[in-house]
Amino acid sequence: MDEVKTMSQAGEKVGRAMGTGLKAARVRTEKAAEQGIKASKRALAKAEKKLAKRGLTPEKIQAGVTDTAEELGKRGRKARKLLAKRGKAARKEFKQARRELHKNTKAAYKDLAATFAKEQPKKRRRWPVVLILLGGIGAAVATVLSKRPEQVSLQEVDEQPQTPQQRTSSDNGKHTAQPTRSKTSANNTSNKS
Secondary structure (H helix, E strand, O other), X not given: OHHHHHHHHHHXXXXXXXXXXXXXXXXXXXXXXXXXXXXXXXXXXXXXXHHHHHOOOHHHHHHHHHHHHHHHHHHHHHHHHHHHHHHHHHHHHHHHHHHHHHHHHHHHHHHHHHHHHHHOOOOOOOHHHHHHHHHHHHHHHHHHHHOOOOOOOOOOOOOOOOOHHHHHHHOOOOOOOOOOOXXXXXXXXXXXX
């Protein structure tokens, strides 16, 4: 139980120390504020004495400050108006330059288009050339077809027809019902067609 008692007493001691510490801090802050006010009053009194030596009073200073503020305000308004005028003139110049550039560009484009239109050659008609070529090809084909050589057989046709026995021996045992022809005569008949 001693621990509980000790802990509770410790909490009370800490709370008491905090309370006294906060009170002391508050008192010191109030004293510092009072001394700051006194110091500023002394500095103000010194400044007024210095200004009085020069012949200036707080009222004159205040009037001078307001005059200066008004003058600066007038200058600022004049500067804004002048700036607005200059900006307006610059925008107007820009628009005019843009219009002029647009006109010049259109004119240059038209001149360029006219130049290219003149440079293109006129298309020629090709029908006469095509007709002459077709006529030439037709004449060449007609000439070639009219001068065909006569067909001459290369080997003479056998004078004696073969008997059926000779045919079977020449076919190596194969019987065919069709008469055999020589290879040259078969070739000649295929060339005729």
